[in-house]
Amino acid sequence: xxxxxxxxxxxxxxxxxxxxxxxxxxxxxxxxxxxxxxxxxxxxxxxxxxxxxxxxxxxxxxxxxxxxxxxxxxxxxxxxxxxxxxxxxxxxxxxxxxxxxxxxxxxxxxxxxxxxxxxxxxxxxxxxxxxxxxxxxxxxxxxxxxxxxxxxxxxxxxxxxxxxxxxxxxxxxxxxxxxxxxxxxxxxxxxxxxxxxxxxxxxxxxxxxxxxxxxxxxxxxx
Numbered sequence: 054x055x056x057x058x059x060x061x062x063x064x065x066x067x068x069x070x071x072x073x074x075x076x077x078x079x080x081x082x083x084x085x086x087x088x089x090x091x092x093x094x095x096x097x098x099x100x101x102x103x104x105x106x107x108x109x110x111x112x113x114x115x116x117x118x119x120x121x122x123x124x125x126x127x128x129x130x131x132x133x134x135x136x137x138x139x140x141x142x143x144x145x146x147x148x149x150x151x152x153x154x155x156x157x158x159x160x161x162x163x164x165x166x167x168x169x170x171x172x173x174x175x176x177x178x179x180x181x182x183x184x185x186x187x188x189x190x191x192x193x194x195x196x197x198x199x200x201x202x203x204x205x206x207x208x209x210x211x212x213x214x215x216x217x218x219x220x221x222x223x224x225x226x227x228x229x230x231x232x233x234x235x236x237x238x239x240x241x242x243x244x245x246x247x248x249x250x251x252x253x254x255x256x257x258x259x260x261x262x263x264x265x266x267x268x269x270x271x272x273x274x275x
Contacts, residue, residue: 058116067129068098097129105140114141122250135168147180161197175203184217191221196230203236210247226262239269249275
């Protein structure tokens, strides 16, 4: 199926599932930054399940298709892109990150950012060049990019690179941005499930420089 056919197929599916009342609620939840069709997550994912299965069989990422979807106003299109990338994760590599970075730096909010950090993080498990890139991103002027760096190791458990995690977090001390301090706490809280002692010692070392929110979140399981 060619790019234009795929786009028209998904657009038609979304339009058929449009729910104006739910759309208002969803837009309000996102502080009215984005338009919505008003489609609940299960129904949305069901609408393109077959399409994603076909893409997976093709074993080739259609970046033109993704770029076309990303540019659409309705938030469901951006959710589709993140679901597509997650489905095609095994076909992504380090050289694809510049393409993904375009999504990271546009239409930004926690929903897409938190989906993309997992995609980039999994590339990092295959290619250690991601470590240096995330260290670079941890000092970026864009706090959403920094949030990606902070949280890209979520769910790695024993595979977490603690030296990298500490450097990235320290680079973000002193921030007054809620989404940064929350991310710091989340990254530490998540790792505490695998190594509570390391997180406990981290907090002891850095508590004078950590935001109260970060300490609160990091301490939840220790």
